[in-house]
Amino acid sequence: MLNISICVISSFFFFFFSVSLFIMGIIFLLNELVYFIEWEVLTINSSSIVMTFLFDWMSLMFMSFVLLISCLVIYYSKEYMGEDKNINRFILLVIMFVCSMMFLIISPNLISILLGWDGLGLISYCLVIYFQNVKSYNAGMLTALSNRIGDVALLLAIAWMLNYGSWNFIFYLELMKNDYEMMIIGGLIMLAAMTKSAQIPFSSWLPAAMAAPTPVSALVHSSTLVTAGVYLLVRFNVLLDLTVWGQILLLISGLTMFMAGLGANFEFDLKKIIALSTLSQLGLMMSILAMGYYKLAFFHLLTHALFKALLFMCAGAIIHNMKNSQDIRYMGGLVQHMPLTVSCFNLANLALSGAPFLAGFYSKDLILEMVMLTNVNLFIFFLFFFSTGLTVCYSFRLVFYSMTGNFNSSVCHPLNDEGVIMLRGMMGLLFMAMIGGSMLSWLMFPFPEMICLPIYFKMLTLMVCLLGGFIGYILSNINFYFLNKSMNYYFMSNFLSLMWYMPVISTLGVIYGPLKFGMVNIKSFDQGWSEFFGGQMLYYYLVKNSKISQLYQNNNLKIYLLSFVLWFIILVCLVIF
Known part of the structure; x- marks a missing residue:
């Protein structure tokens, strides 16, 4: 009963807060309200610790979506993690994860952003x-x-902002446009x-x-951990507008989108295909953000979170029913056995592909049309449209592999x-x-x-999607020929x-390299020369000196010294007299 109550109560509270924040977000959006709240936590000898919170339509909407997804994921976990003896610990970790994300969303201050940022990193581990x-x-x-690298960058940004007298970056957004020091931040x-x-x-x-x-993947890869970076850059969007950072980010995110789309077409692990599609969509958000359309990036962030x-x-x-098998080659014909789950899966896939009038269509179509309208070179244009085709291709490949044909696992x-x-x-x-895409488009772009x-x-856009779907169908149906x-x-x-x-470079560079260097360092330095000339040498000299001292004491130094003094006095007396 206790397990059920924790899941149900937390999901109920999250749903209640989600609806409340969504209504507040609509009110803030329609009335163009921004509330900046400062809370003085502590004052000692004229030094005050002040917490700042920023409430505007963007932060309220994002919190509402995060809480909605969290509420449904926690409720879903009640059955998915039902066999787990430590389900209470799991639910509490998820709640802490969501609270860290909330803290990051409403922070206009780099110090409090770091607290939420590090909370996400630690709990995700x-x-x-x-x-x-x-x-x-x-x-x-x-x-x-990998995330520690970003944490160090954030710490350096905090140190650099000491030049400005405050860590509330929201005060310096106008200054950032022309300030060279802000380029470093x-x-x-x-x-x-x-x-x-x-x-x-x-x-x-x-x-x-x-x-x-x-359930953690559903939360992390839709609205929390991976979207934290996009949300931070949405807040710092003026730093990317018409600067060299924006151009660098546009190239890197375009290549990320392209690389993830290609990788997903070669993958056979169900969860990894969806993870690579997340990576592809993150590249899309980052690239349109680098072009200066931060509202479009935020719009796609929200719609993407849903599907x-x-x-x-x-x-x-599906994995739960397949007894923890994730290989799509062992699936097939799932539509006959799990029609409702497969219907939801297909609808989410169509939304991801940008099928008309689903959530993904409104944001992706608008983004691609703005790319065509903007003055970008042919390479970036190719990355955007080819990656869109790849998205539809791996989505349809996944559907044809797992949903159609005959069941390929045990009888x-x-x-x-x-x-x-x-x-x-x-x-x-x-x-x-x-309905999420149309609802958000009416709210965010009323004209x-x-x-x-x-x-x-x-x-x-439509032609690229249709072509991608057709190639995905070919790849799944004539796979033996293409495999050869x-x-x-x-x-x-x-x-x-x-x-x-x-992954190979990251494993060598992030894990294997530093850990190997640490092992060599500890063997040759901490337990080698440093030990020989440091602790061990000091120990050796102390032991040697204490032995000499002991020798003197054992040989009655006082008697020898006294006789020496007496003989010295007698000698002096003889010389004088």
């Missing part, structure tokens, strides 16, 4: 290693160490955001973090749609994945944008499927 095995430990270490903030949102070269931790339980959480929850239900299988609690969790997000393009540009073809180009296939060798 605890959740990634939740299933205690070697693979989880390696994934957790890679996640933690902008670079550090961008580095921090790139590590948290897993842009190249920090991409390898995101698929590795799939070692966490699926990506649904996608992970459906994947979790006596337990597949069913009877997980009522998990289905309820999915149904809540299904509704939002359908229609005039995007005037030729007909072939207007149709280009890929073996002819083994190096290229290996290179693309391994995310351009980034």
Whole structure:
């Protein structure tokens, strides 16, 4: 009963706060309100510790979406993690994770942002290693160490902001536009955001973090950990506008989007395919943000959170029924055995692909049309549209591999749609994945944008999506032929499927290299020369000197000294007299 009560009570409270914050967000948006609250925590000898909070439509909307997804994920976990003896600990970790994200969202101050930022990093490590095995430990270490690079960048930005007299960056947003010193802070903030949102070269931790339980993946990869970097750059958007950082970020995020899309088409692990699609969408958000359209990036962040959480929850239900098998080659014909789960999964996939009038369509279509309208070069244009085609391609490949055809696993299988609690969790997000995009577009862009393009540009997005879907169908249906073809180009296939060798480089550079250096250092220095000339040498001299001292004491030094003094006095007397 206690387990059920913790799940139900926490999800109820999260849902209540989510609805309240959403209504407040609409009020703030319509009336253009911004509340900046300062709370003086402590004052000692004219030195005061002040906590600052920023409430505007952006922070309220984002908190509302995070709490909605958290509420449904915690409720879903009641059944998914039902066999776990430590489910209370799991739910409390998730609640702490959500609280850290809340703290980060409402902070206009770099110090309090760091507290929420580090809270996310620490608790994500605890959740990634939740299933205690070697693979989880390696994934957790890679996640933690990759994110530490961003934490150090944030600490350096805090140190640099000492020049300005306050860490409330919100005061200096106008100053940032023309200030060269702020460019340094902008670079550090961008580095921090790139590590948290897993842009190249920090991409390898995101698929590795799939070692966490699926409800955690649904939360982390939709609205919390990976979106923290995007949200931070949305707040610092003036630092990217018409600066060199914006151009660098545009190139890196475009390549991330392209790399993740290619990698997902070679992957066979269900959760890793969805993780790479998250990486691709993060690249899309970052790239449109680097072009200066921060509202569009935020719009896609919110819509993506809805259908990506649904996608992970459906994947979790499938994995749960497949007795923890995640290989899509062992699936097939799932539509006959789990029709409701598969329907939710297909709808989330269509929303991800940008199918008309679902959540993803409103943001992705607007983003691609703004790319066509903006003065970008051909390479960036290619990255945007080719990556969109790849998104549809791996989505349809996944659907055809797992949903159609014959079931490829054991004959006596337990597949069913009877997980009522998990289905309820999915149904809540299904509704939002359908209407969320249109609702948000009406709220955020109440006046229609005039995007005037030729007909072939207007149709280009639709054509790319249809072509991507067709290639995905071919890849899944005639896979044996293409498998043999890929073996002819083994190096290229290996290179693309391994995310351009980034996990290998990251493991060598982030984990193996420093730890190997530490081992050599401790053997040759701490336990070698340093020990020989330091502690051991000091010990040797102390022992030697104490032995000499003991020798003197054992040989009655006082008697010898007294006789010496007496003989010296007698000698002096003889000389004088």
